[in-house]
Amino acid sequence: MNPCSNCGTQNSDTAAFCINCGSPLEKKTPSPTANTPAPQTNTAAQSASGRAIAALVLGLLSIIGSCGPVTGIAGIVLANQELKAIRNGMAPEAGKTLAQIGLWTGWIGTIACGLFWIAYIAIIVLAIGFNGFR
Numbered sequence: 797m798n799p800c801s802n803c804g805t806q807n808s809d810t811a812a813f814c815i816n817c818g819s820p821l822e823k824k825t826p827s828p829t830a831n832t833p834a835p836q837t838n839t840a841a842q843s844a845s846g847r848a849i850a851a852l853v854l855g856l857l858s859i860i861g862s863c864g865p866v867t868g869i870a871g872i873v874l875a876n877q878e879l880k881a882i883r884n885g886m887a888p889e890a891g892k893t894l895a896q897i898g899l900w901t902g903w904i905g906t907i908a909c910g911l912f913w914i915a916y917i918a919i920i921v922l923a924i925g926f927n928g929f930r
């Protein structure tokens with residue numbers, strides 16, 4: 797209903813003039829912001845970007861698939877790009893957790909693999925060293 801600003805009579809929403817006093821009624825304009833939700837914030841809340849998912853997958857692969865630096869470093873790079881994009885509002889916020897997990901798993905996989913190779917090389921060097929003494 798549309799109340800008249802002059803006499804207070806309730807008029808129909810489509811009425812242009814008051815049925816009681818005849819004064820022009822203010823048209824009720826539906827607010828466009830109330831009805832249409834902001835699409836960008838909605839999609840941002842719902843889905844992570846492909847890069848965030850890729851960072852997560854690469855990070856996990858660097859741990860699960862026993863050797864790390866190739867997928868691990870790629871995961872770290874992607875995760876950093878994604879986190880930067882999220883900070884700048886260029887990527888959906890939903891990807892933040894995925895990217896962070898990708899970042900950490902990428903580091904863990906890379907470091908674990910690095911330690912493995914250091915140990916491996918150390919053993920070889922020691923073995924050659926011991927053989928050299930004999």
Ligand SMILES: [Zn+2]
Binds near residue numbers: 800818819
């Ligand atoms: Zn009126």
